[in-house]
Amino acid sequence: MLTLFIQQVLNGLLDGVYYLLIALGLSLIFSLGGIVNLAHGAFYAIGAYLTIVLAPHIGFGGAIVASPLLVALIGVVIERGLFRHFYRRDPILSLLLTFGLAMVAEQSLRMIFGAPPLSFSIPPALRGQLFIGDFIYSRYRALLILIAAACVLGLWFLLQRTAFGRVVRAGVQNPDMVGALGISLQPYMMAVAALGIGLAGLAGVLLAPIYSIHPAMGQEIITPAFVVVVIGGLGSFWGVVVAALMVGLVKGVTIGLGYPQWSTAVIYLMMLLVLLFRPRGLFGERIQRFE
Amino acid sequence: MTGIIKGISRRQALAGAGAAAATGLVTSPSIILAQTPETLRFGHLTPRTGFLGPLGEYGVMAVDLAVEEINAAGGVNGRKLEALKEDSVNPQTASTKAERMIERDKVACIIGEISSASALTIAQVAGRTKTLFVNTGANSDALRGESCNRYMFHVEHQNSMYVKSCGRSLLAQGLVKGKKWFSLTADYAFGHDLLKVAKRFMEANGGQFAADKLVPTDATDFSALLLEIRAAKPDLVVSNLAGNQITNFLKQYSEFGLTFPVAGFGFDTALAWAAGKDNFGGTWPCVWHHLIDTPSTKAFVAAFTKKYGKPPENQAWGDYMAVKIMAQSMNELKSTETPKILEHWEKGAKFDVMKPRQGYFRASDHQLISEMYTITALPPAQVKNQWDLFTSSAPVPGPDENMEVIATSGDEAVCKMS
Numbered sequence: 001m002l003t004l005f006i007q008q009v010l011n012g013l014l015d016g017v018y019y020l021l022i023a024l025g026l027s028l029i030f031s032l033g034g035i036v037n038l039a040h041g042a043f044y045a046i047g048a049y050l051t052i053v054l055a056p057h058i059g060f061g062g063a064i065v066a067s068p069l070l071v072a073l074i075g076v077v078i079e080r081g082l083f084r085h086f087y088r089r090d091p092i093l094s095l096l097l098t099f100g101l102a103m104v105a106e107q108s109l110r111m112i113f114g115a116p117p118l119s120f121s122i123p124p125a126l127r128g129q130l131f132i133g134d135f136i137y138s139r140y141r142a143l144l145i146l147i148a149a150a151c152v153l154g155l156w157f158l159l160q161r162t163a164f165g166r167v168v169r170a171g172v173q174n175p176d177m178v179g180a181l182g183i184s185l186q187p188y189m190m191a192v193a194a195l196g197i198g199l200a201g202l203a204g205v206l207l208a209p210i211y212s213i214h215p216a217m218g219q220e221i222i223t224p225a226f227v228v229v230v231i232g233g234l235g236s237f238w239g240v241v242v243a244a245l246m247v248g249l250v251k252g253v254t255i256g257l258g259y260p261q262w263s264t265a266v267i268y269l270m271m272l273l274v275l276l277f278r279p280r281g282l283f284g285e286r287i288q289r290f291e
Numbered sequence: 292m293t294g295i296i297k298g299i300s301r302r303q304a305l306a307g308a309g310a311a312a313a314t315g316l317v318t319s320p321s322i323i324l325a326q327t328p329e330t331l332r333f334g335h336l337t338p339r340t341g342f343l344g345p346l347g348e349y350g351v352m353a354v355d356l357a358v359e360e361i362n363a364a365g366g367v368n369g370r371k372l373e374a375l376k377e378d379s380v381n382p383q384t385a386s387t388k389a390e391r392m393i394e395r396d397k398v399a400c401i402i403g404e405i406s407s408a409s410a411l412t413i414a415q416v417a418g419r420t421k422t423l424f425v426n427t428g429a430n431s432d433a434l435r436g437e438s439c440n441r442y443m444f445h446v447e448h449q450n451s452m453y454v455k456s457c458g459r460s461l462l463a464q465g466l467v468k469g470k471k472w473f474s475l476t477a478d479y480a481f482g483h484d485l486l487k488v489a490k491r492f493m494e495a496n497g498g499q500f501a502a503d504k505l506v507p508t509d510a511t512d513f514s515a516l517l518l519e520i521r522a523a524k525p526d527l528v529v530s531n532l533a534g535n536q537i538t539n540f541l542k543q544y545s546e547f548g549l550t551f552p553v554a555g556f557g558f559d560t561a562l563a564w565a566a567g568k569d570n571f572g573g574t575w576p577c578v579w580h581h582l583i584d585t586p587s588t589k590a591f592v593a594a595f596t597k598k599y600g601k602p603p604e605n606q607a608w609g610d611y612m613a614v615k616i617m618a619q620s621m622n623e624l625k626s627t628e629t630p631k632i633l634e635h636w637e638k639g640a641k642f643d644v645m646k647p648r649q650g651y652f653r654a655s656d657h658q659l660i661s662e663m664y665t666i667t668a669l670p671p672a673q674v675k676n677q678w679d680l681f682t683s684s685a686p687v688p689g690p691d692e693n694m695e696v697i698a699t700s701g702d703e704a705v706c707k708m709s
Binding site: 015114117118119136140215 | 535
């Protein structure tokens with residue numbers, strides 16, 4: 001029993017990684033632009049549907065590269081055409097914008113692909129299981145986690161160790177000062193939107209073989225992803241990473257203790273507690289202009 | 292440089308996000324349309340979003356097809372039939388919309404629904420306003436038992452019928468007596484009701500639970516439960532899941548390579564199609580499927596496929612059947628009055644339900660009585676196209692049996708019509 005419990009804890013931790021790609025993008029776009037992107041889940045869904053369209057022609061491997069890039073491209077168009085006008089406006093307006101965008105995207109998927117779920121399976125080469133002692137894990141998920149971890153590290157490097165990241169971080173803290181120093185934040189905003197939205201697209205590709213693919217799939221993932229961002233603290237890179245793992249862990253423990261029916265409720269409970277005691281989130285940085 | 296942000300507080304942003312999340316319901320403005328002498332309008336309510344949405348869409352497609360066919364054949368008593376279709380969303384919204392359709396739009400009746408919880412609230416409105424409600428997709432026995440209602444009829448078959456027909460196959464495969472079941476149940480009205488019925492069947496036939504777990508309806512990841520199943524080493528994994536849950540479960544069960552036999556007591560063909568041939572497995576009950584060998588099934592499949600480019604699934608059958616039965620009865624009676632239709636059905640009028648034997652509504656609980664099927668997944672190598680993923684049993688019950696043997700009897704579900 002104890003070993004099964006440990007398996008559940010481990011599985012839960014890994015489970016949290018699935019939210020990570022979505023949550024990091026959400027956090028990034030909010031920190032820099034102040035836009036709470038309710039349409040983020042829609043980009044995840046678009047990523048999954050693009051995989052179904054592209055994989056028969058360029059293979060799953062090709063789709064892993066191509067479909068996040070296409071989604072990022074959509075992100076650029078949306079940033080240039082829409083987000084840009086809302087950075088300085090009342091946040092309620094950008095909420096309405098992205099809420100509307102999410103509905104338009106979902107309905108478009110419904111009109112193009114139909115409401116019934118579509119099928120997509122793990123490519124035969126990636127099927128199979130890994131056994132670590134008593135612990136069983138799917139080979140495909142192991143690959144998924146490696147890709148997600150690589151993305152997290154890559155993103156961290158980009159934000160912390162490059163000139164690009166320094167400007168973005170400065171922009172998060174004080175955009176006017178960055179402007180005063182003669183740096184235009186516009187291309188950075190565009191890059192960050194493309195990056196964040198592209199990551200959502202990547203999550204869509206990676207989860208398409210194991211989850212049901214239907215037009216409303218974005219809604220399923222956006223709420224837990226928001227929970228992760230809120231728990232981790234807006235603007236905190238590692239906060240989001242830790243919160244994603246915590247959410248997975250708490251879910252795993254709840255199921256391990258024999259209460260799967262509480263496994264979704266418990267993460268909202270956790271968010272409630274965090275908001276009560278640390279409204280800024282566990283690792284939320286103090287961002288001057290948001291106070 | 293255009294400065295980026297000014298004066299947005301985290302508190303404002305969070306409050307806004309919460310408000311937006313709470314606004315989950317956005318209704319489309321509908322135009323007030325009362326009945327006219329030329330058209331006869333009925334209401335169609337079914338979930339078109341959420342975890343049952345994909346199934347609801349089949350219902351909507353089927354209603355459109357049925358209305359088109361009925362109007363092409365002269366309509367209802369010379370009037371053109373028209374469907375007022377809306378997303379039922381959740382139990383509260385379903386009842387509000389039902390009320391509006393009845394009181395403002397003066398619909399002749401309401402057809403549809405898949406969620407047992409929403410069907411109950413619609414039935415309450417139907418009972419209060421004395422309007423006919425034909426349930427096309429909600430399975431719970433309680434709707435035919437303690438919550439039954441003079442104005443509610445059920446084209447969808449009840450949980451007991453699903454359990455007893457699939458149960459026959461399980462008994463034949465030796466998967467019940469002395470065997471341990473691991474059951475996964477959708478944590479809402481339908482799942483709870485199905486679990487109760489499944490448990491009754493299992494215990495009556497000498498089986499027992501290795502474990503029985505409730506799963507939230509919005510759960511997408513089953514990996515943790517798959518680990519539990521693997522550790523419990525059951526003789527049979529039983530799904531009392533619903534909607535997208537079933538697809539997610541099937542995909543991940545195959546992903547984790549578990550080999551315990553799988554069976555389910557609630558099922559929709561669309562979920563198997565969504566899982567695909569590599570992932571679909573097990574034994575499942577079906578109220579109707581597109582491979583049934585009867586002329587009316589063949590005609591329906593051909594018409595549906597021609598219109599939508601894919602075969603209909605069982606939810607399409609339910610909504611199509613309900614509209615057809617309603618129109619046929621109104622034409623036969625030359626009336627659209629609820630009391631007359633109700634009496635006609637309670638007297639045991641027979642209908643072609645696309646199966647070998649005709650169906651009828653049982654007067655005691657308004658359940659449509661007709662044959663069921665059990666389908667078994669084909670090995671991937673034997674699958675020829677993306678639709679025909681399974682083989683079917685002969686109709687259950689057999690040709691010489693009373694069709695009511697699989698339905699609830701005695702104290703299994705007691706209906707007192709008010």
